[in-house]
Amino acid sequence: MKALVYDRFGSIDALHIAEHPDPHPGPDSVVVKVVSASLNPVDYKIREGYLQGGIDTILPAVIGWDVAGVVVRAGFDTPEFQVGDEILAYARKDVVSGGTLAEFVEVPVRTATKKPAELSFEAAAALPLAGLTALQSVRRSQIAPGTTVLIHAAAGGVGSFATQLAVRAGARVIGTARPGNFDYLRSLGAEPVEYGPGLVDAVRALAPEGVDTILDFVGAEAMDTVPQLLRPGGVVTSVASPRARDEFGGNYVWVRPDPDGLAELAELAASGELHVEIAKAYDFEQYADAFAALESGHVRGKVVVNVNS
Known part of the structure; x- marks a missing residue:
């Protein structure tokens, strides 16, 4: 072959x-x-x-x-x-x-x-990989209705799914992206902010008391802003940096195969409920x-x- x-x-x-x-x-x-x-x-x-x-x-x-x-x-x-x-x-x-x-x-x-x-x-x-990463990150973080979630790289492969799943869970979602992807994020139900300099101020303008959950699909710089953006008792989950677990007491996710989770995602996508x-x-x-x-x-x-x- x-x-x-x-x-x-x-x-x-x-x-x-x-x-x-x-x-x-x-x-x-x-x-x-x-x-x-x-x-x-x-x-x-x-x-x-x-x-x-x-x-x-x-x-x-x-x-x-x-x-x-x-x-x-x-x-x-x-x-x-x-x-x-x-x-x-x-x-x-x-x-x-x-x-x-x-x-x-x-x-x-x-x-x-x-x-x-x-x-x-x-x-x-x-x-498969991106969808399951998003699903396992959302579930590991125990995202609940009425909470505010910050998703880094919200327009990427994993972030696009995580944004939709967090919205389906009843959360308010703030997503980082390039300005060219702002309308796309809005279509998924998120409030977009630009990553880079000024990120902390932009997020704080939308969530003055900080956010309940941070989902990090970037690493490095995203971890540096956790102390400024995460509310006391909040949860940070990362697929890119073990600092989320080791420094902030959150979760470091390495996606696992999960046929049941994959079936759930496939049915949502087939029905049009997951873009x-x-x-x-x-x-x-x-x-x-x-x-x-x-x-x-x-x-x-x-x-x-x-x-x-």
Whole structure:
């Protein structure tokens, strides 16, 4: 099969499409013909070697964890799925090796759920990692009706979902973004503020007593403003900095596969209750352009790659 692989750590130049052995299903996994996959910042961080010591990589590795496609083979004990089922998955395994940017991928059943017929493959592929990160961040923070939540990078892949989920939970949401994304955030139910200098004053103008919850999808500078913006007894949750947990007593979230949570997100998206923002969908051969867009840091929503469209 054709797959997007890297056999050394490095930049986009380390990636290339190559012939790769077809995957085989394990006892509790299925082989999926990939229709669409989506990209996440963690993909290029792993490719660049930043997570060595945190998760092992077996080279040459196929990149990618998000997938939507069709089951073509099933393992010995996979009653959840049959050949022909359309599924989506956050197909993270214990090591980085057989990823989703390929014609076929082995998917553990513990990472997958069936795709609703009303949901496109592109939208389904955009949901798993970002959607589950948002869902688990919102739930870990115990966001409740009537609370005020500050979401950093609210227009990004994770932030777009977190904004909508927090609004659905009954919270008032203030979201940081570039001015060009302000109208987009308003459409999701958030009050936008510009990140960078003046952020603290802008948030305090909207929430003079501070906010009840901070969801951080940026790290670094966002953590520096926590003491100035979080109310006493408030909760900060970050996917980018352990300071949220170690310094402020909050949560540091590393998203886990969760088929039930993924099914919930897929149904919300299929019914139109959860908007899936796709920045652009690229053909497989345009993978370099897709990663360049992702790594620019200015993407609204998700970058999708169509493999077998």
